[in-house]
Amino acid sequence: MRIDKLFSLGKPTISFEFFPPKTEAGFAQLFQVIGDLHPLHPSYVSVTYGAGGSTRQKTVALVERIQRELGIRSMAHLTCVGHTAAEMAAILDELWGSGIRNVLALRGDPPAGQGQFAPPEGGFAYASDLAKFVRVRHDFAIGVAGYPEGHPQCLNRTRDLEMLKLKVDNGGNFVITQLFFDNADFYRFRDQARAMGIGVPIIAGIMPILNVAQIKRFVSLCGAKIPHPLLLKLESLESDAEAVYAAGVAHAVGQCRDLLAHGVEGLHFYTLNKSKATVQIVRALNVLHAS
Numbered sequence: 001m002r003i004d005k006l007f008s009l010g011k012p013t014i015s016f017e018f019f020p021p022k023t024e025a026g027f028a029q030l031f032q033v034i035g036d037l038h039p040l041h042p043s044y045v046s047v048t049y050g051a052g053g054s055t056r057q058k059t060v061a062l063v064e065r066i067q068r069e070l071g072i073r074s075m076a077h078l079t080c081v082g083h084t085a086a087e088m089a090a091i092l093d094e095l096w097g098s099g100i101r102n103v104l105a106l107r108g109d110p111p112a113g114q115g116q117f118a119p120p121e122g123g124f125a126y127a128s129d130l131a132k133f134v135r136v137r138h139d140f141a142i143g144v145a146g147y148p149e150g151h152p153q154c155l156n157r158t159r160d161l162e163m164l165k166l167k168v169d170n171g172g173n174f175v176i177t178q179l180f181f182d183n184a185d186f187y188r189f190r191d192q193a194r195a196m197g198i199g200v201p202i203i204a205g206i207m208p209i210l211n212v213a214q215i216k217r218f219v220s221l222c223g224a225k226i227p228h229p230l231l232l233k234l235e236s237l238e239s240d241a242e243a244v245y246a247a248g249v250a251h252a253v254g255q256c257r258d259l260l261a262h263g264v265e266g267l268h269f270y271t272l273n274k275s276k277a278t279v280q281i282v283r284a285l286n287v288l289h290a291s
Helices: 003-009 024-040 056-070 085-097 127-137 157-169 183-195 212-222 228-236 241-261 276-285
Strands: 013-018 044-047 074-079 102-106 141-146 174-179 202-206 266-270
Touching (some): 003 141, 074 085, 102 127, 157 183, 241 266
Parallel strands (some): 102 141, 141 174
């Protein structure tokens, strides 16, 4: 059930990311989405963690339910925000006891209203600290985050890669990248990571563009960019929602085909709890495989 064991099989992993809904109706809808994606045989799915640990119990419950009821390998996101080491130990123990063997160790975003991240007393300041703690607590497969265009709060790309190496050295088994839309940024990041001595698999984070205003908001938050030709095309179609959707899917298909042709070790889709676009993209890639 460990994600890191999949990379020895010689096929790129295909994975989907979800977030815990706020309502019971939302959970029912999400399970419909996961049901739509299930025939694609994902290598694993992951569930995010709200700012300030606001969805902690929902995250734990959702990964447990997906793995138990649907038989899909599941990974829980964990963040440093708002938790002491003792609280994090309890979360890890619960996940381990429920059969979850995969976690993504993140620093996390500050809670709403806080401009800068402030580590909680008795907690963790960096994702590298959290990865080290997880590694000692239980034998989880640990994912860590990478930033092809640099972390939005890191002003030096070399320093950013040094921090990534520290996360890997402290226990990270694989890297999942932030979303990006220009594959040249990913290849540059991958080459520089390898030159830095980071040898673990690097999985590309893909977000299908479904809405122009929405994607502009996302990239402004995460520090990614939209290539100029793609931005011009999207803005020219902005009044036609179906045309934007089609252009977004087409770009993602082309992006993923190029990544697969260049030996990417996995594709991780940020689904936004929707299935239609991701189903279309993965089916177009013709990479369906048993999980």
